[in-house]
Amino acid sequence: MVSPILELTDINKSFGHVHANKNINLKINKGTIHGIIGENGAGKSTLMSIVFGLYQANSGSIKINGKEINLRSPRDSIINGIGMVHQHFMLVENFTVLENIILGFEGETVFGEKLQKAKEDLEKLCQTYNFNIDLDATISDLSVGFRQRVEILKSLYRGAEILILDEPTGVLTPQEVDELFKILRSLKDEGKTIVLITHKLIEIMDLTSEVSVMRQGEMVGHTKTEDTSKEQLAEMMVGRSVLLRVDKKEIKKGETIFKVNNLSVKDDLDVTRVKDVNLEICSGEILGIAGVTGNGQTELLEALSGIRKVESGSIELFGEKISDQNNFLNPRMLKEKGLAHVPEDRQRMGLISDFKAHENLIFGYHDQEPYSKSAILNNKEITEYSNKVMQEYDVRPNSPNLITSNFSGGNQQKIILSRELNENPKILLVGQPTRGVDIGAIEFIHQRLIDMRDKGAAILLASVELDEILSLSDRIIVMFDGKIVGEKENKNVTDRELGLLMAGVA
Amino acid sequence: MSNIVVDKSKVPWWVSNVIVPLVNLTLALLVSGLFVFIAGENPIEAVKLIIYGSFGYIQGFAYTLYYTTNFIFTGLAFAVAFHCRLFNIGGEGQAYIGGLGVFLVAINLSFLPVPIVWLLAIFGAFLFGAAWAYIPAYLQSKRGSHVVITTIMFNFIASSLMIFLLVDVIRDTNQMAPHTVKLPEEIWLPSFEAFSGILGIKIRYSPLNLTFLLAIASLFFVWFLVWKTKWGYEMRAVGHNTQAAIYAGISPHKNIIIAMCISGGLAGLLGVNEILGVSHKIQAGFPAGYGFTGIAVALMGRNHPIGILPAAFLFGILYQGGSEVTFEMPNITRYMFVAVQGLIILFSGALENLFRPQIESFFVRRLNREVNA
Known part of the structure; x- marks a missing residue:
């Protein structure tokens, strides 16, 4: 029996009335690639932000190598060997790779011997994992795939044993994804532990050895990847079976x-x-x-x-x-x-996040009847229409007076779609x-x-x-x-x- | 750096819109009290004097409302432009030029029936103020010259232009001071003492006049414009997210112009109060800083008419009560109250977010506890 490198027990986290994580238990074994999969808003990122010390849990405990630790900030996490690569990279564009990596890292200076030492260490790391990065290149000259590598390198250099990747493939080409996966596999072979947050089932099947599924703030299952299938995981994620391919009638092409x-x-x-x-x-x-x-x-x-x-x-x-x-x-x-x-x-572009939902539902159509008559907005019509389309498009919560930024990404998208499709x-x-x-x-x-x-x-x-x-x-x-x-x-x-x-x- | 993350959607409206401004205001007043203390006077006595001066007798109260009128106009002016995310610092100049509009209309058309003269003069004030704001608006939307810079410069231009006109063109040639002749008495706006005279109450002179009602009407006008019409909707869209506005086919150019012109027009209405209502002539420098104080009024009132009314009233109290204090307490000069205003602007404008996260998270936590209990 391998002892888990990271163990979460009964983690709870609320934001106001939203219970983002409910009694989460999770064990991650050393030297594995562990996938965490779930829909947007399922609480994956919140959970990992707790592990990385960005948020503090309301209750529950975190153990690393069997020792209970208290993570108050990302600094604590870094000391404890946890590194995180965010969806949006945190790099200074006009600095070189080297400068970005040593930036803010204690005990380093940007001059003289120590810099040379840092450079040598990094070059060694690059060779071990086949990173193929020029340390003196400026970030703005690098492609997205390489920037991501810089982020990974940064975490490794700071002594990360557990590397958390939040939706790492969202911005990559298929070829870059292959390269990334190669790097992740070689990291695993060197004994590092990788946590991969994603909502793409293919990546889970390709890469991970274990997978945990989250739905609506709860952990709904853990399994070995080889024992499961894409369809089964998808069903666990949404709580029902979903069509992965769309049924489509034969095309009736017109003029x-x-x-x-x-x-x-x-x-x-x-x-x-x-x-x-x-x-x-x-x-x-x-x-x-x-x-x-x-x-x-x-x-x-x-x-x-x-x-x-x-x-x-x-x-x-x-x-x-x-x-x-x-x-x-x-x-x-x-x-x-x-x-x-x-x-x-x-x-x-699509909407104004500070506007209320009903204001965004008429955005671009606001000067047409029945939403406005002789330049005066018709509140009654707008509210009626908003209630109708929000129901039709299942926008949750169904409250036209809520400020749009309080809706999740998916529901914001539904607001736009309902607006644009409504006019046929x-x-x-x-x-x-x-x-x-x-x-x-x-x-x-x-x-x-x-x-x-x-x-x-x-x-x-x-x-x-x-x-x-x-x-x-x-x-x-x-x-x-x-x-x-x-x-x-x-x-x-x-x-x-x-x-x-x-x-x-x- | 504080790590307090507050879920904005959970903050009750009254916390962010009432409690937070009140805390900021209290702090400003506490620090002001300290100033008064250092100056060698009793702060409590000063507060008593302020309250007495602004509420204690009917004439004092009338003065308070007169100042309030001016602050409503300039506060609304700033707020309207701000909804389009434009910092119109030029209320002072727009008010000045607006005054020219009132005077020119009133003196040239005084042969018309009186109520029509009033309406046309109000229109003239709005038009002249709007025209003065149009130039910076045009420069912003077409040339990208920032309105903050251009409107400040236009304050100076307005001031110089008016001095030139008052000295060389429209001066009352029977005397040496830079002001015009008086308007004919029959077209003066009825004053407060005229009204109270009808009701049988006799009070001494105060500058409060019918323009106060125009200010109240302007509050409704701005509320309606910004939240109930497609123009307000488009202005807010451009202000919040210009890219999205372009996507929706809303012209930023057009809306910047509209917002600035309405803003300038509202500032111009200050001229109605000062010229048609009080002094009945253009005097050099009559906007006297109301345009700038209007910025603070709008910031304190969170750019909403419902907030601007009490904020304008508060500044009215400070102006009127302040003059009472300077009169009674020899150690407190007029400039002390400029400092007090400065503190209010500092705490409710610049340092607005100093305590906001703490206060909001305090209430959110407390309310959650109530819900959970």
């Missing part, structure tokens, strides 16, 4: 609705991000755009929805030219022509519809998009989730460096194939 000719678009820094793109979308069809974030999808969607200026080329809707470099319709006018847009970044658009631009959304809601959102397609809407779907693209799209295009590098009918396409296109290798 071409939307046409983009030789489109180029620049970003705010005057860099051309979309280069000479041509595409067509027909009614009744979902066209998926696959690609790693930052390869022009954002700018493409913004140009198509009238937010961003067209640099050259043109856009046609129903055979009528709506935008070229000289003039373009603003989002309001496009809405009137039947275009709806679910933006990629809901916090930044003829063309729908969707960016990352399920980013940060839990499985139950993903299923619901996918079904809505399919319904829209069956009703004859033309849908352009941009997503970094290959699974999503593969399960929803009728046709797939891949963007790399602002160009379309591949177009395929969605028949027998593998994620491998797309992954290579996305990385610009094929």
Whole structure:
């Protein structure tokens, strides 16, 4: 019997009335990769933040190597050999790798011998685990995958024995994910313990030896990975069985609705991000755009929805030219022509987090009847409508007067979707519809998009989730460096194939 | 650094909107009391004098309300712009130019029926104030020149422009001082003592006049505009998240202009009180710092009309009660009360979040205990 390196007993944590962790018990064995899986808002991140000392539990105890410890801050955790790699990296962009790693680490100075010593130690670490990092490179020059390695290296250098990774693959290409997994496996082989927080079942199956499942703040099961299956885990996560593939009727393709000719678009820094793109979308069809974030999808969607200026080329809707470099319709006018847009970044663009839910439900439609008459907002109509759609889209909690930032990510997304789909658009631009959304809601959102397609809407779907693209799209295009590098009918396409296109290798 | 994390959704509205401002205010007053003590006077006596001066007799109370009127206008002016996340520091200049608007309309159209002259003069005040705010607004939205900088500069420009006009163009040529002729008496706004005269109460002169009701109406107007109309909705959208506003087809350019013009217009209404109601002529420097104090009023009132009314009233009390204190206590100068105002601005504006987390978490914990018990 191996004694657990980390043992949590009866951990409880509440935020106000929200019981984020209820009587959590967890044992993590030394030298294993332990997966913690659960929907968004299940309490995974809260639990790990307690282990990392960011939050203090209301009750319960934490033992490391059988010894009870009191974690008051991340400093205590680091001393006790716990390291954490956050979803959003905590790196200083204009510092070098070396500078970032020694930053704030006690006993080090940025001058002379000690720095040399630190550098040597780090180089040794890099070699042991095959990190392949240039310590003198500036962070801003590194790709996301490498930045993540810097974070891991930082934890290791500070003596981490237990490494917690919070949703590490969200921002990586499939190839980068492979690299990361290689590193994690070699860490395990060297005797380190890894805790992997994720909501992606594939990663759990691929990588972990043990898995714990959380649902609504409770630990609902522990199992060895080899004894379970994806379907079983998914069922435990949501408390019922879910469809992992969407049922989809045969495509009924109509006429071409939307046409983009030789489109180029620049970003705010005057860099051309979309280069000479041509595409067509027909009614009744979902066209998926696959690609790693930052390869022009954002700018493409913004140009198509009238937010961003067209640099050259043109856009046609129903055979009528709506935008070229000289003039373009603003989002309001496009809405009137039947275009709806679910933006990629809901916090930044899709809604106003300080507004109440009902105010966001009419956002962009606020000056139309019945929501406002001669410039005066009609509260009664807005509340009635809000109650109706919040019920229809199962937005929880169903309270139109709650400030939007108090809703979970998935429910915020439902607010946007209900708003944009409610008007029965003829063309729908969707960016990352399920980013940060839990499985139950993903299923619901996918079904809505399919319904829209069956009703004859033309849908352009941009997503970094290959699974999503593969399960929803009728046709797939891949963007790399602002160009379309591949177009395929969605028949027998593998994620491998797309992954290579996305990385610009094929 | 404190580690207190408060779940904002659990904080009752009255804690963040009533308790916290009251604590900040109390602290400011305690520190002010210390100043009074150092100056060699009894702080308790000073408080008594303030209360007596502002409430103790009807004329004093009328003065308090007169100051309140001015603070409501300038406080609302700042608040409206702030909902679009614009720091309009130019209330002072906009009020000054607004006064010019009142005077020009009233003196040139005085042949019209009196109520119409009033309405047109109010309109003139609003229009001139709005026009003065339009230029910084345009520069902000089209050129990206920050309104904080431009509105401050426009205060100086307004001041110089008015001095020029008052000395060289519209001065009452029968005397040397930089002020205009008086408006004809029949178009003066009815004063408080005229009203009380009708009711049979005789009181001595006070500057309180009908404009007070205009200020109350303005409170309703701002509330309605910001929360009940699509314009207010769009202004708030631009203020909270410009990117999202563009996504929804709301023009930031247009809304910055609208918010600033309404803001400037409200500041301009101060001219109605001062010129149509009190002095009946333009005097050099008549906005006398109300525009700046309005910023504190708005911050204390949390940019909501319901908060701005008591905040304006509080500053009214300080102005009126303060002059009573300086009159009775020789060691306390007028500048002491400028310091008191400064302390209130410091505690309720700049240090607003000094105790907020502690107070909020205290109440959240207590309320939870009640719920759990």
